[in-house]
Amino acid sequence: MYIESELRAELRAELNSIAGRDECRTEVLAPFSRAELALLDAVGQCGDLAEVARRTGTRHGSVERRLDRLDRAVGTPLTLRGGHTARLSTAGSRMLAAGRRFFHQIDLAARTHIFGHGSEAVDAPEVLSIATTEPLPDQVVEDAAATLGLLLSVRHHSPHQAVAELAGYQVDAACTWSLGPPREPVERATRGHHILDDPLWVILPRDHPLAGHDQVSLGDLREENWVSETGPGAEVLVARVFQAAGLPAPARLQVTGASVARGILRRGDAMGLGSPTHPAVLAPSLVRRSLVERPRRTTSLLVDPTIVPRSLAARLAALIADSHLRRFAERHRDLLHESWWARWYAEQSGRRPGTTAPGAERSPGVPPGARKLDVEDLHLLRAVARHGSINRAAAVLSISQSALTRRIHRLEQDLGARLLLRSPRGTSLTGPARRFLRQLDRSEGEFQDAALTCRSVDRAAVPYRPVRRTRQPAPSAT
Incomplete structure (x- = not known):
């Protein structure tokens, strides 16, 4: 236990030294181990610090200290605490989502590059x-x-x-x-x-001259008032439907948001398009009619x-x-x-396929219950990759070569995968492990961007000041 804790302290020292050289890159990632992410998750789920401590298997005071450390590391409060309660701040909620995605991508990268499976997700998100x-x-x-x-x-x-x-x-x-x-x-x-x-129909006022027809043509409606919303790529639905039918867009076309468009249709001030997935409005003053051109989306x-x-x-x-x-x-x-x-x-x-039992969507990958890579494991592998050998990486980490080798060997046993190449010339990472680290760089960049965005937004609103906890003087005897 003492050796393990000492190694953890040495690794944290290495992370701090790396943070000094590359502050933006490491200070965000370093504190977010899976255990600390689970701590934020527990705060988001229950909010009572005593229950958070029970769920995470720690003491109440330790929960407070760990949350303070996360706040300092990110540079903005991730939780809002008062008395015995806590809840996630806006930044905390964003960081929790970003952290979940980061570790999910790490597991997927390990499955793809280290274990040699496909690039599809292994497990469904909760x-x-x-x-x-x-x-x-x-x-x-x-x-x-x-x-x-x-x-x-x-x-x-x-x-x-x-x-x-x-x-x-x-x-x-x-x-x-x-x-x-x-x-x-x-x-x-x-x-x-x-x-x-998704076929489209036209929505007409009930007193419109063409409302009595079973089907109407877009060409007969081009001079009418129309209302439409903007779709993906800034496409205007009504305009595109007319163009696809070989007709110019209506001259009197109002483009607005979906809620305003519904109000305009309900008042009978214009006509619009509806569909099985986008029924727009139902009102006694309106009728739905099929279009001869059968436009679809x-x-x-x-x-x-x-x-x-x-x-x-x-x-x-x-x-x-x-x-x-x-x-x-x-x-x-x-x-x-x-x-x-x-x-x-x-x-x-x-055409609708049937559903299957829950959990059937999970595909084989990392064996259930197998150890998953955590932040400190990632930095160990990075140190070996960055410095080119176990010897140089151990010197930078301030631990012995044998201790670092044992640590990675233990990680290989836990994962059930080979990470090191051992030869007379020395020891280095395998090709799959290096490819995994390259994928890690991309995933980490997304995680850091999310964290830096949270920090910049919160700092623009209220500058972050770490909470200073002082010991209260004991009450004097009377």
Whole structure:
């Protein structure tokens, strides 16, 4: 125990020395071990410091000290404490999400480069943050929890904002639409999963001259007042639909947000487009009519494949599609009387894959219960890679060569993977271990960017001042 604690102290000294040479890069990563991330997670879940101490297997005073140390390391308060309670600050919530993603990416990089498996995510996240262009029905959230074991944290945004949040690493998935085939309109690595082939109808005031027709043509409506929202890539839905039909965009077209567009439609001041996934408004003063041109758009679920396993994303997309189809059948039965819509509904319903039992989306990778790489392990490997040999790395870490070799050998045994190449010329990292470290650099950069953003925002609002705890004088005897 003493040797282990001494080694930990020596490693911390090495981290501090590295931080002196490269402050922005290391000071954020160093304190965030898996145990300390679990501490922040416990604060976010319960808020009572005594319960946090129980969950993390530490004492109340140790919890306070560890939280203070995290605040100092990041340079901004991650928790807001008072008495025996604590809760995460805005920066703390962001850092918790960034830390979860960082360690998830580390596990994935180890699975890919060290263990030689594919680059798909191994395990599903406990909570999936998703931005949607339409509020997800409660049934989707409940079904995801019941059948997939997945908790959804849903944000409702415009299509442009949803894609921007995915591109900015604020969410791990986005449910959005595009005109044409599913695509991935962000630089971040994403994978698209088809939800629905989404036909559009027109919403007319009930007293409109064409409201009595079963079908209407876009050409007959070009001179009318229209309202539309902006989609991904700043596309205006109504304008693009007219252009796809070979017609110029309506001259009287108002482009606005989704909520304002609904209000304009409800008042009957303009007409707009709706669909099974975007029904806009239902009101006695409005009617829905099919369009002769049969315009369509594609709704998709875009996910980060390093966070969300492929099979899980496919089943989540199927759940979302099923909910839209059920809502369409319940609210728009009048359209189902038309043969075209009835055929479309039957085709889309027949394509929905079935769901499987919870946990079936997990693929083989690191053996269950195997040790996972933590921050200090990463810095040990980095030291060997940076200095080229065990001898030089041990000297920089101020420990003996044999102690560093034993430590990495123990890590190899715990992981069940080879990390070192031993030869008469010396000892160095294996090729897979080096590739893993290169992937680590990219993941760490994202983590640091999130931390520095949190710190800069909070400092702009209120400069951070570490809490100084002073011993209270004992009450004098009377």
